Amino acid sequence: MQNQPMLLRNAGHVLTGLPGEAARSPARDLRIEDGVIVEMGRGLESWPGERVLDASDCVIYPGWVNTHHHLFQSLMKGVPVGINSTLTPWLKSVPYAFRAAVDEDFLRLAARIGMVELLLSGCTTIADHHYVYYPGMAFDPSEVLFDEADALGARFMLLRGGATRARDAEEGAPAHLRPETLDGMLAHVQDVAGRYHQSGPRPMTRVAMAPTTITISLATEELRPMARAARELGVPLHSHLSETVSYMEHCREAYDRLPLEYAAEHEWLGPDVWFAHLVHLADSERDMLVETGTGMAHCPQSNGRLGSGVAPAPALARRGAPVSLGVDGAASNEAADMLSEAHYCWLMHRAHAGAASRPRPEGTGEQGADAVTVEEIIRWGSAGGAGVLGFEGVGTLEPGMAADLAVYRLDEPRYLGLHDRAIAPVVSGARPYLKYLLANGRVVVEDDAIPGLDMDALRAQALDTVKALLRAA
Numbered sequence: 001m002q003n004q005p006m007l008l009r010n011a012g013h014v015l016t017g018l019p020g021e022a023a024r025s026p027a028r029d030l031r032i033e034d035g036v037i038v039e040m041g042r043g044l045e046s047w048p049g050e051r052v053l054d055a056s057d058c059v060i061y062p063g064w065v066n067t068h069h070h071l072f073q074s075l076m077k078g079v080p081v082g083i084n085s086t087l088t089p090w091l092k093s094v095p096y097a098f099r100a101a102v103d104e105d106f107l108r109l110a111a112r113i114g115m116v117e118l119l120l121s122g123c124t125t126i127a128d129h130h131y132v133y134y135p136g137m138a139f140d141p142s143e144v145l146f147d148e149a150d151a152l153g154a155r156f157m158l159l160r161g162g163a164t165r166a167r168d169a170e171e172g173a174p175a176h177l178r179p180e181t182l183d184g185m186l187a188h189v190q191d192v193a194g195r196y197h198q199s200g201p202r203p204m205t206r207v208a209m210a211p212t213t214i215t216i217s218l219a220t221e222e223l224r225p226m227a228r229a230a231r232e233l234g235v236p237l238h239s240h241l242s243e244t245v246s247y248m249e250h251c252r253e254a255y256d257r258l259p260l261e262y263a264a265e266h267e268w269l270g271p272d273v274w275f276a277h278l279v280h281l282a283d284s285e286r287d288m289l290v291e292t293g294t295g296m297a298h299c300p301q302s303n304g305r306l307g308s309g310v311a312p313a314p315a316l317a318r319r320g321a322p323v324s325l326g327v328d329g330a331a332s333n334e335a336a337d338m339l340s341e342a343h344y345c346w347l348m349h350r351a352h353a354g355a356a357s358r359p360r361p362e363g364t365g366e367q368g369a370d371a372v373t374v375e376e377i378i379r380w381g382s383a384g385g386a387g388v389l390g391f392e393g394v395g396t397l398e399p400g401m402a403a404d405l406a407v408y409r410l411d412e413p414r415y416l417g418l419h420d421r422a423i424a425p426v427v428s429g430a431r432p433y434l435k436y437l438l439a440n441g442r443v444v445v446e447d448d449a450i451p452g453l454d455m456d457a458l459r460a461q462a463l464d465t466v467k468a469l470l471r472a473a
Contacts, residue, residue, distance in 0.1 A: 003032075003034060003035050003440070003441040003442050004049075004050075004051050005031075005032065005033045005047070005049055005050045005051070006031070006032040006050060006051045006052070006053060006403075006438075006441065007029060007030070007031050007032070007044060007046050007047075007050045007051070007052050007053070008029060008030045008032070008053045008055045008060070008405075008407065008436075009028070009029045009044070009046075009052060009053070009054060009055060009056075010028055010029070010054065010055055010056040010057075011027075011028045011029070011030075011055040011056075011058055011059070011060045011407070012028075012055075012056070012057045012058055012059055012421055012422075013059045013060070013421060013422035014027050014028065014030070014040075014059075014060045014397060015059070015060070015061050015062070015375065015378055015397075015422055016062065016396050016397040016398060017061075017062040017378055017379050017382035017383040017395055017396040017397060018379070018383065018396050018397075018398065019379060023375040023378070023379065024375070024422065025040060025397065025398075026042070027040035027041050027042060028041075028042045028043075029041055029042060029043065029044040030060070030397070030403075030405070031044055031050075032403040032438070032441050033441075034441065035202065035402060035403055035440040035441030035442070036202070036400065036401070036402060036403060036441065037397060037398065037399050037400065037401055037402075037403050038399055038400075039399060040397070040398070040399060053407070053436055053443075055407050055435070055436075057409070057410070058407045058408055058409050058410070058435055059407075059408045059410060059421060059422055059424060059425060059432075060397070060405055060406070060407050060408075061122060061378060061382070061405065061406045061408065061425060062378070062382035062383070062395060062396055062397050062404060062405055062406075063122060063123065063124025063125065063382070063404030063405055063406055063437065063438070063439060064118075064121065064122050064123040064124065064125075064325070064338035064339075064342075064381045064382060064385070064406070065123070065124070065125040065127075065324065065325075065381060065382055065384075065385025065386050065389065065391070065394070065395060066118060066123050066125065066126050066127060066325065066326055066327055066338055066385065067127050067274065067276075067295075067297040067324040067325065067326045067385045067388055067389055068127060068129055068159070068238075068276040068297035068299060068326025068327070068328060069114065069118075069126060069127065069128045069129065069326060069327055069328065069329065069336065070095070070128070070129055070130065070131075070328065070329030070330075070331070071107075071110055071111040071114040071115065071126075071128045071130065071145065071329075072095075072102050072106070072107055072110050072111070072130060072132055072141075072329075073094075073095060073110070073114075073329035073330045073331035073332075074110040074111070074113040074114035074117070074330045074336070075106065075109065075110045075113065075462065075465050075466060075469065076094055076095065076098055076329075076330065076331035076469075077330050077331060077333075077334045078334055079093070079094045079098075079331065081093045081094070081097075082094040082331070085306070086244065086306055086307050086308070087243060087244050087246070087306050087308060087332075088244075088246065090306060090332060094331050094332075095329070095331055096177075097473075098469060099132060099176050099177070100174065100176045101469060101472070102132045102176075103138070103139070104138070104139040104144060106465065107132075107141055107144050107145075108144050108147075108148060109458075109461055109462065109465060111128075111144065111145055111148040111149075112148050112152075112458065113458065113462055114128075114330060114336060115148060115149060115152050115154060116152070116450060116453065116455075116458065117330075117336055117337050118154075118327070118336070118337055118338060119152060119154060119437060119444060119445055119450060120337070120431065120434055120437075120445060120448070120450070121337035121338045121339040121340070121431060121434075122338060122339065122406030122408065122425070122434060122437060123154075123337070123338045124154060124155060124404040124405075124406075124437065124438075124439040124444075125154065125155040125156075125157070125385065125386065125389070125391060125394060125395075125404065125439075126149060126154050126155070126156050126157070127156075127157040127158075127159055127208070127238075127297075127326070127385075127389055128145055128156070128157070128158060128159060129159040129161050129210055129212075129238065129240075129276065130142070130145060130158065130159065130160070130161055131161025131162050131163070131210075131212040132161075132176075133160075133161070133162040133180060133185075133188070134175055134176055134177070134178050134179070134180065135175070135178055135180060135181075135184065136175055142158050142160065142188075142192045142196075145158055146158065146196055146205060149205075152444060152450065152453075153439050153440070153442050153444035154439055154444065155203070155204050155205070155391065155394070155404070155439060155440070156204070156205055156206075157205070157206040157207065157208060157389055157391075158192060158196065158205075158206075158207050158208070159208045159210035159238045160185075160188070160189050160192060160207060160208065160209060160210055161210045161211060161212045162179075162180050162185050162211060162212065162217070163179050163180065163211060163212050163213075163216075163217035163218070164179050164180055164181060164182050164185065164211075164217065164218055164219060164222060165179055165216065165217055165218065165219060166178065166179040182218075182222045182225065182226065185211075185226075186225075186226065186229050189207065189209050189229075189230070189233065189235070190229075190233060192207050193207045193233050193234075193235050197233075197234070197235055199234065199390075199392070200392065201392050201393035202391075202392070202393040202394055202402045202440065203391060203392070203394075204440065206235075206389065206390060206391065207235050208230075208235055208236045208237065208238045208389075209226060209227075209229070209230035209233075209235055209236070209237050209238070210237070210238040210239055211226065211239055212239065212240060213239055213240040213241070214239045214241065214262075214263060214266075214268055215241070215247060215250060215251055215254075215255075215259055215262060216250070217239075220255070220266070223266035223267070223268060224266050224267050227266065227267040227268055228267065230272075231272070236272040236273065236274070236389075236390055237268060237272060237273040237274075238273070238274055238275070238276070238297075239268075239275055239276070240275065240276045240277060241259050241260070241263065241275040241276070241277065241278060242259045242260070242275070242277060242278050242279055242280050242281060242285075243276070243277035243279055243280075243303070243308050244279065244280065244306075244308045244309070245280050245309075247259050247280065248280055248282075258282055258284070258285055259285070260281070260285040260288050260289070261284075261285070261288075263275075264288060264292075269288060269289075269292040269294045270292050270293065270294060271292070271293035271294070271295075271322075272390075273292075273294045273295065274294065274295030274296060274297055274322065274324070274388040274389075275294070275295070275296060275297065276297040276299060276326060276328070277296075277297070277298075277299055277302075277303065277308070277311060278296045278298075278311055278312075278316075279303055279308050279309040279310065279311040280309060281312060286312065286315070286316060286319070286321075289316060289321045290316070290319045290320060290321045293321070293322060294321070294322070295321070295322035295323070295324060295387070295388035296311065296313060296316060296321065296322065296323050296324065296388075297324050297325070297326035297388070298311055298313040298323055298324065298325055298326065298345070298380065299311075299325075299326045299327065299328040299333075299341075300313075300341065300344050300345045300348050300349075301327065301328070301333050301335065301340060301341055301344050302327075302328035302329070302332045302333050304344065304348060305332055305333060305334070306332055310348060310349070310352045313345075313349070313372075313380070314349050314353075314371055314372045314376075317376065317380065317384075322384060322387055322388050323380045323384050324380055324381070324384040324385035324387070324388045324389075325338065325341055325342065325345065325377070325380050325381040325384070325385060326341075327340075327341050337431070338381060339425055339426070339431050339432075340431075341381070342377050342378070342381055342425075342426045343426055343427070343428075343429050345372070345377055345380075346372060346374060346377055346426055346427060349371040349372045350368050350369050350370075350371045350372070351368070352368070352371070353367060353368030353369075353371035354366070354367060354368030354369070355368075374423040374426045374427060377426060378426065382395045382396065383395035383396045402440060402441075403438050403440065403441040404438060404439050404440065405436075405437075405438050406425075406434060406436075406437050406438075407434070407435045407436040407437070407438075408424070408425050408432040408433070408434060408435065409432060409433040409434075409435045410424050410432055410433075411433060412430075412432070412433070414428050414429070414430060415428055415432070433448050434448050435447065435448070
């Protein structure tokens with residue numbers, strides 16, 4: 001079904017997701033046909049049959065691309081027992097503790113909440129690292145996730161997680177804690193990829209092979225067969241890596257390797273691979289990422305929330321390594337939307353650069369405020385994300401690219417007095433009024449609401465489910 005032709009007119013600013021001077025377009029109008037931007041300029045006249053969208057005084061960004069999430073955690077925000085924990089105790093006390101609750105209804109509700117949160121921030125492409133799979137499941141989580149994304153009009157990529165080795169699993173463990181077999185995982189990825197994995201220009205759905213953590217979730221002898229199976233299917237590879245110092249310690253003890261050395265030894269590097277986090281990297285590992293084109297899903301809020309550290313995203317990006325933004329799971333973020341992520345990212349790297357410049361108590365001057373620019377963060381969160389996910393023809397605002405874009409209205413007091421309104425959605429914090437969100441040329445958010453979504457009912461369902469979880473706990 002073809003989308004209605006549209007003309008967006010009179011934008012105050014258009015940021016494109018492109019590098020350098022092209023990051024800001026002189027255009028104020030965008031013409032869209034069949035889900036594609038076909039013309040950009042000033043003073044464009046409307047054509048018969050076009051729907052005209054008024055973007056007067058608004059800021060237009062490319063739709064954000066979220067490259068790492070755990071949507072099932074959308075009903076696990078702010079769990080008290082894990083709020084002050086680092087990664088390992090948090091994993092045991094929050095996502096693993098509630099894993100038994102993740103049935104079909106729970107996952108559908110959690111996914112809807114997470115996707116709605118993302119869309120209202122201006123996100124149009126969502127990659128979800130779902131790893132709650134086990135033998136004998138009564139439903140297919142992959143179908144639930146693709147269904148919810150389709151209903152909301154978002155581009156969606158399933159990062160099919162899972163494990164053949166479970167953390168602390170014991171003989172006779174309940175079904176939801178039992179690991180899968182390698183053959184079972186590969187067969188399911190093949191089936192899901194056959195149904196949903198699209199290539200070519202402007203795909204709506206894609207699939208990745210994504211064991212939860214390659215240094216823990218698979219036996220060493222399974223890594224190469226999995227990587228080769230993925231490449232035979234034509235799907236990319238994804239996993240967690242080097243989120244905390246303990247990753248390095250574990251790999252040194254278990255394999256006598258650094259994490260990325262271990263990945264390289266087993267064919268888990270390359271332009272078809274990206275890892276979430278990559279916070280703790282030796283200089284040699286940074287070189288490996290740059291040389292192989294292996295990507296990063298940078299999750300600054302989760303890394304800050306769990307005390308994991310600050311990933312070297314700016315340094316890697318300057319050297320040409322693929323960098324993208326991911327919100328990670330809401331249970332280790334509490335605000336799993338792309339605008340919060342971008343705002344925190346902008347501040348965190350500046351603070352970190354300034355702190356790192358002071359090896360002595362008296363300091364060594366002032367630096368760090370140019371550690372990363374707004375335009376760079378927008379590029380990481382749009383074109384950068386589309387690149388690591390393999391969404392060809394998505395991620396920038398220019399003719400021939402997908403009409404995925406967010407139109408932000410800046411009426412609230414926090415935006416008054418801004419000299420450069422183009423940067424407001426990133427630098428000012430909070431969420432601007434989202435006048436329109438277009439995904440594939442379709443209006444999926446209008447006047448800060450998702451057409452057809454009963455937000456009151458969604459809110460009530462979420463409250464009831466959290467109460468039930470608290471009673472069960």
